[in-house]
Amino acid sequence: MKMKKALAGALLAATVLASGGVQAQPDKSTLVVGQLQFLTNFHPLIQVNNTKRLVVNYGLRPITAYDENVVNQCVLCDQVPSLQNGLAEVVDNPDGTKGMRVRFTLKQGLSWGDGTPVTTKDVVFTHKMGSDEKIGFSNYNPWSRASSVEVVDDRTFVLVLPEVVSSFASWDQILPVHLEEPIYAANPDAESYTKQSLYNTKPTTPGLWNGSFMLTDYQIGTRLIWEPNPHWPGAKPGLSRVVLSYRDNSSALMQNLLSGEIDAVPVSPGGISFSQMLDIQGQNPDKFSYHIADGTNLERIAMNLDNPILSDVKVREALLLSIDRNAITEALFQGKQMVANGLLSNTSPYYNNGMETYSYDLEKAKALLSEAGWTPGADGICVNGKGDRLTLELATTAGNQTREQIAQVIQSQLSEACVEISTKFVPLQEYNGELARKRQFTGLIMSSIDFSPSTSPRIALGSNRVPNSENKFTGNNFSGYKSEAMDAALDKFDTALSADETKAAWTEIQSTFAQDLPMLPLYFYARAYVSVPDLTDFRQSTYDPLQNFAEEWHRH
Known part of the structure; x- marks a missing residue:
């Protein structure tokens, strides 16, 4: 009986609330995404969790990422290394054990948001920090897997792995050496570096971002605004602005979605609940698009x-x-x-x-x-x-x-x-x-x-x-x-x-x-998102954060 009452109470709490407000004319160049859980630490490689990855990856891209077909794709590189194409190889270590050498080439024209080229110097710096136990990166594909980085030229580098690892072709974000190295040198421990990193003190600094978008404005607890990186060498983003608009609870997100104040919202975690989405879908089957896939x-x-x-x-x-x-x-x-x-x-x-x-x-x-x-x-x-x-x-x-x-x-x-x-x-x-x-x-x-x-x-x-x-x-x-x-x-x-x-x-x-x-x-x-129906090319079902492909999104 107690269980039935608790479940009934849970269902009651998920009932769709009435929404008010006037539907504004949509701005097809902007997408307003409703969010919960404002980040208090924007550093991409420290205290990493799902919430952070789904925000930071608009502007700071990993070297590789998995798409909706479970295929590893180059995001910042030219070609994914494999044993078959020869860009990865198993080698003998001096002590008789087996290791690996993995070769990457960064995309031509890849630049930080301030126009500074992304180079192998950034890779070497990121590996140095990622191997520093006093800093403590916690990214999902650790840089510490590599014992060293061999620089071939400004774009090409070889990661030397002391062990054979199945994840040799998957590597996360790199950091801008021209901005973060002086801060790291002056703050060589995790607590002080995290506090002084530009990602936390001045996150709208253009040079922190190397993806198709960069953070141009933010208000703590309220919003983040992402706009195109003019130096992104890939496809030009289909949107001129992505606004992450924060609310205190999922009921407010739901109301604002129904009233037209926001254009899209993730389904829990980080957005409305799944039951709220089902209720919206039941009452408004044609008003929104429902992007749903197994998770x-x-x-x-x-x-x-x-x-x-x-x-x-x-x-x-x-x-x-x-x-x-x-x-x-x-x-x-x-x-x-x-x-x-x-x-x-x-x-x-x-x-x-x-x-x-x-x-x-x-x-x-x-x-x-x-x-x-x-x-x-x-x-x-x-x-x-x-x-x-x-x-x-x-x-x-x-x-x-x-x-x-x-x-x-x-x-x-x-x-x-x-x-x-x-x-x-x-x-x-x-x-x-x-x-x-x-x-x-x-x-x-x-x-x-x-x-x-x-x-x-x-x-x-x-x-x-x-x-x-x-x-x-x-x-x-x-x-x-x-x-x-x-x-x-x-x-x-x-x-x-x-x-x-x-x-x-x-x-x-x-x-x-x-x-x-x-x-x-x-x-x-x-994996679920609710959005206005004119949002297209929205690869919601990718295995790594969908924001890695945000430049593909359009509104028609």
Whole structure:
């Protein structure tokens, strides 16, 4: 009964509100995108998360990125290296081990927004910073994979890799040496450099941006304005301005979309909820375009495994068995968001059909808690032999209606298994900083993680990716999970050079994950956007941020 009431309440909260305002005549050269969660740190390679990537990549492009067909594309380079085309090769290291040499050539005419050419000097500088443990880059495709950079000329360079890695052809953004090197020299530690970087002190400096757009204006908490980079050598952007317009909550985004104040909005995370999109689609099927595709972005609950309660795998399994994920997705998403059994969706070619999965089973959950020494107390909440209550805090980002709804539903569902949950909704800055990255949560945190095809799951599961003061709080292993078996499987993944090797490694990773449950998988976000119908060439379903291809967007 409690679960039904919670789900009913969640559905009620998602009801479309009436919208007012006068429809303005559209400016076909501008796209106003509604957003939540204003960035408090614009540096592209420090404290990286999905929210940041979906903003910064308008103006600062990675060297390569995956498109909607899971094909790695050159963004800043001429040709993607491969073993077949000879631009990548496996070589013998002096100590007898195997390494790699990977050759890239930057696009002709590539320039920063101030007209300064993008050159191999920028690559060398970025690699230097990315290898500096005092700085602590946390990008998805680490520069530290390379031991050195050999410069051939102003445009061509060779990355020397001391190990064979499957992600050898995937590399993230580079930084402008002419602007950031003096700041780095004067601020050689993570805290001071991050504060003094131009990306945070003067983010509208044209020379910080090398993509098709550059940041020209911003107001903290309110808006970001991206306009074409006049020095971009690729296709001229189809829009003269992209305005990211921020709201405090998803209901305001929805109202402003319906009233015509904004032209497009992402669907959670970072925008309206999926249930809100479904309601808008049901009532306004022809007013907007609905860009929807299967997603890989995993909504999960990380757990602080330093907590003695959560260090017991039986408790973790009981928690997962007590959450009716199918009921949640049916109630909130009409079943259109896929329940997650692990890190990969079951549509992935690497999905492990043989791994253990966990369907809702309240009685089995109660039995596991009993085995772990937790039995219901007088008020229905479990206690152990010492009289300690089975109480955990569940924190997530404030203003995200979907997460707040699900947190409340989970709170209700777990109470039926004698687990007491207190919910906490915190601003994005606090969540990504002190709470998650510095692991100052005591129980559970809910957020998403998305693995590009090139990104190693090590970032969230590796023993050496637990954020701490020694590694400048890099890595996304917020649970503090450490497993020799998982590390061995990750080693196999990181060195795989064929689809068969990758599949075999993923099989081990998923099986070990299912046994240990370092995180509780909930569901996969569908990739979804709602926009005015005249927005075309909108490659919303790319595996890396769609902003990498924003110059293709047009309004007709």
